[in-house]
Amino acid sequence: MSLNEESSAKCFGGLQKVFSHDSVETKCRMRFSVYLPPKVFEENFQDGKLPVVYYLSGLTCTEENFIHKSGVQKYAAELGLIIIGPDTSPRNVGVSGENDSWDFGTGAGFYVDATEPLWASNYRMYSYVTKELPAIIEKNFPASSSARSIFGHSMGGHGALICALKNPGHYKSVSAFAPICNPSECPWGVKAFSGYLGANKESWKDYDATALTRGYSGEKIKLLVDTGTADKFYQDCQLLPENLKNAVDGNSDAFDAKFRFHGGYDHSYYFIASFIGEHLKFHASALQTEIA
Incomplete structure (x- = not known):
């Protein structure tokens, strides 16, 4: 497997780069x-x-939205953290209907391993994020194999939560901006899970953070969740952070968790940029023994 460097720019004394490679999991260029x-x-x-x-x-995002809009590099430079951001789905794999909707298919992989035949061969973002990509990063960059954390936004917040919940001890901490917390119960999630995983709702629980939290019994998880109360998708019940909070409260011994609700903030990168420093400091604190 070879990496191709697509771009590189100096930023806060470090380098912001983008790479591409042929993926085994998604069977396309990622x-x-x-x-x-x-x-x-x-x-x-x-x-x-x-x-x-x-x-x-x-x-709808690619690997570029976050690095262009969040301001993450300033804090990563100060804290000595490597930041990795994958794309959100396979692209141009020839699946019928992959480009028909903004919230399903291209740009909307939902970080699951699809089981429905049409999607199962390529739409394996869960395995890509938790297995293939870390192996690539740890082989090609000075990244620790034991000091990892994960976070994300919206669909990516859902992805970060399930990656941590399904892999106890793999990540030192997890945080999320406006995550889709209970996808089995919201329109976005129902559409995605029906398409990728099929009609059996029991199978959806394997990728639903609220359901996973109720049964979680692994290593204690350090968790931070931020939601803006002016977020249209929060108001329209796409995010359902209260459902996740209730599940965490019912299994409190397994979590060191903080849920924050911010008045006036919406779903945009303005929200992310406002609190990105706090999220990186949260992760740096969880990783502090490794930093030292």
């Missing part, structure tokens, strides 16, 4: 972003390893 903080380029760094934080984007 792109991901990498921010390498200035610490990587210090003379005394040599063959060291830095903590890595994975960011999963929301519906």
Whole structure:
């Protein structure tokens, strides 16, 4: 497997890069972003390893939206964190209907491994994010294999939550901006899960953060969830953070969790940019033993 560097730009003393590669899981060309903080380029760094934080984007996004709009590089540079951001789905794989909807198919992989025959061969974003991509990152960049955290926005917040819940101990912390917390019970999730996973709603629970939380019994999870109360999708019951909070409260011994509701903030990258520093500091705190 070879990586192709698509772009590179100096930013806050580090480098913001984008790479592409042929994916085994999605059977297509995939792109991901990498921010390498200035610490990587210090003379005394040599063959060291830095903590890595994975960011999963929301519906319609690519690997570029977050690195262009969030301001993440400033905080990653200060904290010495590598930031990885994959694309949100396979692209141009020839699946009938893949480009018909903005909230299903291209740009809307929902971070599941599809089981419906039409989608099952390519739409394997869960395995791509949790297995294939980390292996690539740890082989090609100075990223720790033990100091990982994960976060995301909207559909990507859903993805971050399920990745942490389905892999106890794999991530030191998880956070989310305006996540889709209970996809089995909201229009976005019902559409995606019906298409990717089929009609059996029991199978949906494997990718529903609220359902996974109720039965979670692994290593304690450090969790931060931020939602804007002026978010149209929150108001339209697409996000359902209260459902996840209730599930966490009912299984409180398994979580060190904080849910925050921010008056006046919407679903946009203005919201993300306003609190991105706090999220990275949250992850840096969870990763502090590895940083030291």
